[in-house]
Amino acid sequence: MSSRGGGLPLLPEGLLRAQRGLKRVVVGVDFSLQSEFALARALRLPLAHGASFIVLHASPPLDGHTGPDGTLAGERCLRRSVASAVRRLRQRPDVDVREELRTGDAPHVAAALAKDEGVEVLVVGRPHPTYPAKPLPDTSVVMRLVREVDASVLVVVPHPGRVYHRPLVAVNFSRESRRALELTMRLCPASTPIEVLHVVDLREEDAAPPDQAAPLAQWLRSRQEREDAARAALGRFLAPYRETGRALELRVRMGDPLECIHAESIERESDLLTLGMSTANPPSPLTEGVLARSHCDVLISRHAAPPAALGDGEAPSRPIVHD
Numbered sequence: 001m002s003s004r005g006g007g008l009p010l011l012p013e014g015l016l017r018a019q020r021g022l023k024r025v026v027v028g029v030d031f032s033l034q035s036e037f038a039l040a041r042a043l044r045l046p047l048a049h050g051a052s053f054i055v056l057h058a059s060p061p062l063d064g065h066t067g068p069d070g071t072l073a074g075e076r077c078l079r080r081s082v083a084s085a086v087r088r089l090r091q092r093p094d095v096d097v098r099e100e101l102r103t104g105d106a107p108h109v110a111a112a113l114a115k116d117e118g119v120e121v122l123v124v125g126r127p128h129p130t131y132p133a134k135p136l137p138d139t140s141v142v143m144r145l146v147r148e149v150d151a152s153v154l155v156v157v158p159h160p161g162r163v164y165h166r167p168l169v170a171v172n173f174s175r176e177s178r179r180a181l182e183l184t185m186r187l188c189p190a191s192t193p194i195e196v197l198h199v200v201d202l203r204e205e206d207a208a209p210p211d212q213a214a215p216l217a218q219w220l221r222s223r224q225e226r227e228d229a230a231r232a233a234l235g236r237f238l239a240p241y242r243e244t245g246r247a248l249e250l251r252v253r254m255g256d257p258l259e260c261i262h263a264e265s266i267e268r269e270s271d272l273l274t275l276g277m278s279t280a281n282p283p284s285p286l287t288e289g290v291l292a293r294s295h296c297d298v299l300i301s302r303h304a305a306p307p308a309a310l311g312d313g314e315a316p317s318r319p320i321v322h323d
Contacts, residue, residue, distance in 0.1 A: 024118055027056065
C-alpha cells in the first residue's frame with residue numbers, strides 16, 4: 001500500500017520544520033464547559049513566533065432570541081474568553097490574540113474563517129462519549145466541522161489540560177498519515193515518545209468461510225508473515241524520523257481497524273489519537289467511529305489532496321483506510 005511519494009517526509013526541511021509551533025490556531029467557543037476545555041487545550045498548544053490565536057463564536061441571528069440582548073451577551077462572553085486567553089499568554093507578546101464574533105451556521109462560519117485565515121488547527125470541545133457508544137449523527141456540529149472545515153480539527157474531551165504525553169498516531173503509509181504524524185510531532189514536546197500504529201485489516205478474511213483443507217500451522221505461519229511484513233513496512237515508513245533521534249514506538253495489530261485503534265488507545269492510556277484524511281473526501285466510517293468512541297482527544301489531520309496527476313506518477317492520496 002505504500003507509494004514512492006510516501007517514503008520520505010513531506011516537509012522539505014525535515015523535522016526541524018515539523019517541530020516549529022503553529023502559526024494560526026482557532027478555538028471555537030459556545031461558552032459551555034466543553035468549550036472551556038477546548039480553550040484550555042488550545043492555550044497549551046505550541047505557538048510559533050508571531051502566531052495568530054483566534055477565539056471564535058458563531059451563533060444564529062440574535063443568538064436565538066427575539067431582541068438584541070442575545071447578541072450583546074454573546075459579545076460580552078466572547079470578550080471574557082479572549083481576556084482569559086490574553087492573560088494566559090501574557091508571556092507571549094508576539095502572539096496576536098483576537099476575537100471573531102460572527103452570525104450564521106457554526107460549521108459554515110468556521111469553514112469560511114479557516115479559508116480566509118489559512119488556519120492550521122481548529123480546536124473544539126465535545127462531551128465524553130456515552131456507553132455503549134453511539135455514532136455521532138451526520139448533523140452533529142463536530143462531524144460537520146470535520147467534514148466542512150478545510151483544516152485540521154482537534155476535538156477535545158473534558159480532561160486536565162496538560163501537555164500531551166501519550167500520543168497515538170494511526171497510519172496506513174499514505175500521504176495523509178505522514179502529514180498526520182508530522183502534525184502530531186508539532187503538537188507534542190520533542191522529548192515525548194509517539195506511538196505509531198498500523199492495522200492490518202483482516203475483516204474480509206475473517207468473514208470468509210475457513211478453509212478446512214488448510215492446516216492450522218500454515219494459517220498461523222501466513223498470519224505471522226503478514227504481521228512481519230507490516231512491521232517491516234512501518235519501520236521503513238518511520239526511518240526518516242528515527243534518524244533525527246525522535247522517539248517513536250512501533251505497534252502492529254491485525255483485525256478490524258476501528259476495534260484495534262480503540263483497543264490500543266485504551267491499553268496505552270493515550271491522551272491524543274491522530275488520524276489523517278484528505279480534503280477531497282468526507283470522513284470515513286473509521287473516522288466517524290473513532291470520534292464516536294474515543295475516550296481521549298482526537299486530531300483529524302486534514303490537508304489538501306495532491307493533484308490528480310503527480311509528477312512522479314503517484315496516484316492521488318486516499319482517506320485513511322487501513323488494509
